Amino acid sequence: MNTLLSMTKRNIKLFFKDKGMFFTSLITPIILLVLYATFLGKVYRDSFAASMPDGLIVSDALINGTVSGQLISSLLAVSCITVAFCSNFLMVSDKVTGVSRDFAITPVKKSTLSISYFLATLITTLIITYSAVLIGLVYIAITGWFYNVIDVILILLDVTILTMFGTALSSIINYFLKSQGQLSAVGTVISAGYGFVCGAYMPISQFGIGLQRVLMFLPGTYGTSLIRNHSLAGVLRQMTIEGFPVDVVEKIKDSIDCNIYFFDNKIGIGVMYGVVIGTIALLLGINILINTLSKKRKIS
Amino acid sequence: MxxxxxxxxxxxxxxxxxxxxxxxxxxKKGDLFAFLGVNGAGKSTAINIMCGVLDKDSGKVVIDGKDIDKDAKIISREIGVVFQNSVLDSKLSVKDNLLCRASLYGITGDAANNRINELSQLLDFDTLLSQAVGKLSGGQRRRIDVARALIHKPKILILDEPTTGLDPQTRRNLWQVIENLRKKDEMTVFLTTHYMEEAVDADYIIILDSGKIAAEGKPIKLKTKYTGDFVTIYGASEDEIAKLQLPYEVLGEGIRIQVKNTAEARDLILKHPDLFEDFELVKGTMDDVFLAVTGKKLGGQN
Structure with a gap:
């Protein structure tokens, strides 16, 4: 147990000391913020206002709360995955620099090392994403607060679950990476691509129907929708209180990915949790399997 | 033994x-064993098998009475390795690195701190403990590499080209520390090196070529068997030396003549006393042995 704690501590320290790695992990969230500041915020706002039926009066606080909720949920959905991948890149750089050789000659079990990478990635990602939640809540408090305590708890739960998903997924993919080139390639694809795939830059509902159906096979989509639902729960509740027709609220939920559909079947919140948690369990199982079945490293 | x-x-x-x-x-226990060969000769492969990080195809490896197939984890506690390139975390401090590596052997808390203090005295790096490894000089880093290899008090220290890239003074200092450890703790040192003068002090040498043993023995026996003696004469002209009809080469101010053995050198000197007014008689070097055995020079050239 002491070895596991010591190795986890080492991995966490290295992530925060490696400024390059740390800032790389924040590239996608930063891009999203820049896009939001330059035009995405306006697009969200205009699109929301345009979807309102004529004669319906919508307060600025409600509009701001909706737009902020979209931004925060996008940021969190992206960060949980990209930060986890970058943090977990340590297991690859240990192979590249030869540090893993130094571990291989000791009596420590491979499983202990694997768990230490997993725990360190989970902890570092949670530190960053919880910080993002905190900053996001402060921002929402300024622009338009409609949350209750349960909403906040559920957002934290979603972030935790999605972070576990990102950590488990990155543990499998990074396990097979062995060179700096592979690491850079995967890092670039994840940083650049995940924002689009999860609908952070543009809601999935605005994609073509074919692509929407493909994205529904990705477990991350369900995690993103969970965060969207709970980040926007307050404003959606407020809309109902303010007398918005039910079908209008449902259309808004459709347009911002709170409602997602698997071949026209609407997915409930419970199913979303089931898919994400089930996937995490499956990924952890695969992790254990590849670590158990892998042979000794070949060192020429 | x-x-x-x-x-x-x-x-x-x-x-x-x-x-x-x-x-x-x-x-043998407590010996300095030199394992020589050009890159790709099989040295690192053999070492990796001994360390348990690489599977063998056949054969038997027994370390301190334990079979690598059955007791690899126990054996790993008896071996310390100084790799050719430093494999410590350059962004972490010396102390953090050593604490982390100690924990891999189950050494934590006070035991780890005490061991680090002990090693910092022995290898003289107590002032470097809080510095990041990446900021150390080559010589300082090598001392930390040795400390890491010794953190769990191994019985065998494997040095994989430990002094490559170090200046002569740092090399000498490092060897002094290793010699002290051998004498004090009866530690066995398994060395691979490109510096032949380091192999001269070995108790036993194996020269590996294409995965096979090309020659083995004590350094002096290898020199006697594979190189003969050399007489370097100063103040004689090349024409005079050529008349001796022996292989020679001009070395700066002297001319080095190769003879079969010391007896031939003695006879030559007695026969031509006028030529041998200023001379020195030396055995061949380990470089000569290596060249004679493998037809290659260490470093990879043919």
Whole structure:
């Protein structure tokens, strides 16, 4: 147990000391913020206002709360995955620099090392994403607060679950990476691509129907929708209180990915949790399997 | 004296390439053992098998009476390795690095701190403990590499080209520390090196070529068997030396003549006293042995 704690501590320290790695992990969230500041915020706002039926009066606080909720949920959905991948890149750089050789000659079990990478990635990602939640809540408090305590708890739960998903997924993919080139390639694809795939830059509902159906096979989509639902729960509740027709609220939920559909079947919140948690369990199982079945490293 | 390492008929293939070809060797406890060979000769493969990080195809490896196939984890506690390139975390401090590596052997808390203090005295790095490894000089980093290899008090220290890239003074200092450890703790040192003068002090040498043993023995015996003697004469002209009809080469101010053995050198001197007014008689070097045995120079040139 002491070895596991010591190795986890080492991995966490290295992530925060490696400024390059740390800032790389924040590239996608930063891009999203820049896009939001330059035009995405306006697009969200205009699109929301345009979807309102004529004669319906919508307060600025409600509009701001909706737009902020979209931004925060996008940021969190992206960060949980990209930060986890970058943090977990340590297991690859240990192979590249030869540090893993130094571990291989000791009596420590491979499983202990694997768990230490997993725990360190989970902890570092949670530190960053919880910080993002905190900053996001402060921002929402300024622009338009409609949350209750349960909403906040559920957002934290979603972030935790999605972070576990990102950590488990990155543990499998990074396990097979062995060179700096592979690491850079995967890092670039994840940083650049995940924002689009999860609908952070543009809601999935605005994609073509074919692509929407493909994205529904990705477990991350369900995690993103969970965060969207709970980040926007307050404003959606407020809309109902303010007398918005039910079908209008449902259309808004459709347009911002709170409602997602698997071949026209609407997915409930419970199913979303089931898919994400089930996937995490499956990924952890695969992790254990590849670590158990892998042979000794070949060192020429 | 008992054998602390015994390898019998070790074979390792990489695909169809036979990296280690029926290698058998014994290393006595407390010896300085030199394992020489050009890059790709099979040294690192054999060492990786001994360390338990690489599977062998056949053969038997016994370290301190334990079979690598059955007791790899126990054996790993008895071996410390100084790798050719530093494998510590450059962004972490010396102390953090050593604490982390100690924990891999189950050494934590006070035991780890005490061991680090002990090593910092021995290797003189107590002022470097809080510095990041990446900021240390080559010599300082090497001392930390040695400390890391010794963190768990191993019985065998494997040095894989430990002094490559170090200046002569740092090399000498490092060897002094290792010699002290050998004498004090009766530690066995298993060395691979490109510096032949480091192998001269070994108790036993094996020269590996294409995965096979090309020559083995004590340094002096290898020199006697493979190189003969050399007489370097100063103040004589090349024409006069050429008349002796012996192989020679001009070395700066002197001319080096190769003779079969010391007896031939003695006869030559007695026969031509006028030529041998200023001379020196030396055995061949380990470089000469290596060249004679493998037809290659260490560093990879043919």
């Amino acid at each position: 008992e054998n602390i390492i015994q390898i019998d008929n070790l074979v390792k293939f990489y695909g169809k390439h036979k990296a280690v070809d029926n290698l058998s060797l014994k290393v």
